[in-house]
Amino acid sequence: MKILVCIKQVPDMESKFKVNAAGNWFDETDLAWRMNEYDEYAVEQAVQLKEQNPDAELTVLCIGPERVKETMKKALAMGCDRGYHIADNDSHLKDPFAIASLIAGYAKDQSFDLIFTGMQSQDRGSAQVGVLVAEILGIPSLTTLVEFSYADGTINAKRELEGGTKAKVSCATPALVTCQLGLNTPRYPTLPNIMKAKKKELLSVPVEELNPPALLIETLQVAPPEKKGGGLILEGDPAELADQLIKILKEKTTALA
Amino acid sequence: MKILLVAEYRDGQLLGTSSELINFATSMGAESAMFLVGSENKLPSYNGRIYLADSGQAGEFNPDGHKQLLLEVIAKEQPQMVVLPHSSYGWDLAPRVALALKAAQISEVVEVRDGHLVVPACNAKLRRQLKPVTDNCVVTLQGGAFTPSEEPSGTPEVIKVEATAAGAVQFHGYEEAAATGVDLSKADIIVSAGRGIGKPENLEIIENLAKALKGEYGASRPVVDAEWADQSRQVGTTGQTVSPKLYVACGISGAIQHLAGMKKSEFVLAINTDKDAPIGEIADVLAVADLKQLVPILTEKLNAL
Numbered sequence A: 001m002k003i004l005v006c007i008k009q010v011p012d013m014e015s016k017f018k019v020n021a022a023g024n025w026f027d028e029t030d031l032a033w034r035m036n037e038y039d040e041y042a043v044e045q046a047v048q049l050k051e052q053n054p055d056a057e058l059t060v061l062c063i064g065p066e067r068v069k070e071t072m073k074k075a076l077a078m079g080c081d082r083g084y085h086i087a088d089n090d091s092h093l094k095d096p097f098a099i100a101s102l103i104a105g106y107a108k109d110q111s112f113d114l115i116f117t118g119m120q121s122q123d124r125g126s127a128q129v130g131v132l133v134a135e136i137l138g139i140p141s142l143t144t145l146v147e148f149s150y151a152d153g154t155i156n157a158k159r160e161l162e163g164g165t166k167a168k169v170s171c172a173t174p175a176l177v178t179c180q181l182g183l184n185t186p187r188y189p190t191l192p193n194i195m196k197a198k199k200k201e202l203l204s205v206p207v208e209e210l211n212p213p214a215l216l217i218e219t220l221q222v223a224p225p226e227k228k229g230g231g232l233i234l235e236g237d238p239a240e241l242a243d244q245l246i247k248i249l250k251e252k253t254t255a256l257a
Numbered sequence B: 001m002k003i004l005l006v007a008e009y010r011d012g013q014l015l016g017t018s019s020e021l022i023n024f025a026t027s028m029g030a031e032s033a034m035f036l037v038g039s040e041n042k043l044p045s046y047n048g049r050i051y052l053a054d055s056g057q058a059g060e061f062n063p064d065g066h067k068q069l070l071l072e073v074i075a076k077e078q079p080q081m082v083v084l085p086h087s088s089y090g091w092d093l094a095p096r097v098a099l100a101l102k103a104a105q106i107s108e109v110v111e112v113r114d115g116h117l118v119v120p121a122c123n124a125k126l127r128r129q130l131k132p133v134t135d136n137c138v139v140t141l142q143g144g145a146f147t148p149s150e151e152p153s154g155t156p157e158v159i160k161v162e163a164t165a166a167g168a169v170q171f172h173g174y175e176e177a178a179a180t181g182v183d184l185s186k187a188d189i190i191v192s193a194g195r196g197i198g199k200p201e202n203l204e205i206i207e208n209l210a211k212a213l214k215g216e217y218g219a220s221r222p223v224v225d226a227e228w229a230d231q232s233r234q235v236g237t238t239g240q241t242v243s244p245k246l247y248v249a250c251g252i253s254g255a256i257q258h259l260a261g262m263k264k265s266e267f268v269l270a271i272n273t274d275k276d277a278p279i280g281e282i283a284d285v286l287a288v289a290d291l292k293q294l295v296p297i298l299t300e301k302l303n304a305l
């Protein structure tokens, strides 16, 4: 059995974002990078599937600049067997179709039985890449999964819908699934596994060799949202803050009445 | 400009997003038609053509079948833009249609500005203005971003379409969320814990503040996913929708899916170390502080009142 998991490296969402000079992306200085949260669930599910099928081979793929290798090493330490890095310093300027085309271009001759992606990325969140990869490859895809099981060439899964309802779905492999938060409990890599991961294969291929397609979307502007004002921002010593808050709650709400 | 709107239907009901789609078409000043896999008995109020496939026949969740039907309608109507809700139905179907049309897809549009589509990035800390380079495009709309001030009216002209394609995905019915635990929608005061509590032991700090205010405690999704709090405590699109007199958000960033569940609260107090956290956009008061310091002091002072 062959399994692929696609991961994206994203900035920590608690960062302060400044728009870059070109006005088409954020300034990367001082940002901390991590694995897209949704992809942690994808890696965990792929590793669990591999553990159930000891002959399985699990590849992790990531498109991005040199720094994304750090995030790939985390996936290797969680249990992926090998890494395939598409080196692209301009990956932030690619649209979901370009990213999906690169992934599908790699996957098409590899006969993966199962491909895992996140449901969406935390920074951009278009929720397109997974479905596009499956459609380009002509295989079925199941999205937004909160439960997953696999046996004898069939996936049984639950999709999450609004309001907490779930839809029970199934399909045959080869197939692609997109993983939602809460699908499982992603493991923390142990120190011995982090050491082992350093010896695993991590192949890096320059994007230029792979003929990325032309972009379908043009970014006109990136900017912080306009502050709608309204809210009062309070800072300072916690004890003083607490007194201020109690005063406000008394004046503005019936909570303390 | 001509827009094809894709409405949603689930488990015997037309979903409310259809009025947001219609309002979007109006705000674009565009002519529109609609596509729906649903039922004749549950049509939206709409002054236009609806291409209707019967969900009994086409399958309620059948991505391949719905894609085929939609492509046939697109071939007839020749719209420049196909618009879906950014929902579990829309984000599943949209990329399938976009690829077939070789069209750009712009996801989760929140605003139209100077005729261009605006989408959020980085948990709403940034916004991008985008332009499709392709002639046609597929668009999904963020829930609530285009809610009309008045419900649309009118009776649609129905054109029936028939499904043929079986699909590669089988649908085996729904599973409802278990109706156990607390009913937060009845609470007047809710104090919610977010990932900012850091570890499960700190949930007690939040519970104690909720008690001091004689309210209930709630949680954001990561707290529930980590099993630090029961599912019934989750506020948001995939949890409870609440509208208490006071909502205190502790260590919650304010992701759109969380806001959707609590933005109707009368008064929102946020406690967060990040001054730029998007929760600040809807909070009446944002106290920039470490909840581990501020919340216990606040609780103590409230108990002493």
Ligand SMILES: Cc1cc2nc3c(=O)[nH]c(=O)nc-3n(C[C@H](O)[C@H](O)[C@H](O)COP(=O)(O)OP(=O)(O)OC[C@H]3O[C@@H](n4cnc5c(N)ncnc54)[C@H](O)[C@@H]3O)c2cc1C
Binding pocket: A006, A007, A008, A009, A024, A025, A026, A036, A038, A039, A042, A061, A062, A063, A064, A091, A092, A093, A094, A095, A096, A097, A099, A116, A117, A118, A119, A120, A121, A123, A124, A125, A126, A127, A128, A129, A130, A215, A217, A218, A219, A222, B121, B122, B126, B128
């Ligand atoms: C501020 C900002 C500016 C941007 N500017 C531009 C721009 O100018 N033009 C433009 O076209 N795009 C731009 N982007 C978009 C960016 O490059 C997208 O991240 C990219 O198109 C992928 O789409 P997504 O992240 O929405 O993927 P989604 O469809 O939300 O991701 C779903 C899944 O796909 C997989 N995946 C996504 N990306 C990768 C990857 N790199 N490697 C491996 N797997 C991956 C992961 O499994 C992920 O969970 C910008 C984004 C931001 C935040």
Ligand SMILES: Cc1cc2nc3c(=O)[nH]c(=O)nc-3n(C[C@H](O)[C@H](O)[C@H](O)COP(=O)(O)OP(=O)(O)OC[C@H]3O[C@@H](n4cnc5c(N)ncnc54)[C@H](O)[C@@H]3O)c2cc1C
Binding pocket: A013, A014, A120, A181, B193, B194, B195, B196, B197, B219, B220, B221, B222, B223, B234, B235, B236, B237, B238, B239, B240, B250, B251, B252, B253, B254, B255, B256, B257, B258, B261, B271, B272, B273, B274, B277, B289, B290, B291, B292
């Ligand atoms: C389809 C879908 C449905 C979803 N449904 C829901 C839903 O129903 N409900 C929901 O909540 N989410 C939902 N989500 C997830 C949502 O997108 C966010 O990931 C989630 O709401 C983030 O939770 P959070 O704010 O607790 O965590 P984070 O976004 O990680 O924010 C933590 C916050 O805590 C602050 N903080 C950290 N330390 C401290 C401290 N010591 N003191 C004070 N503040 C601190 C940080 O500054 C940050 O703002 C859904 C997502 C998807 C894709």
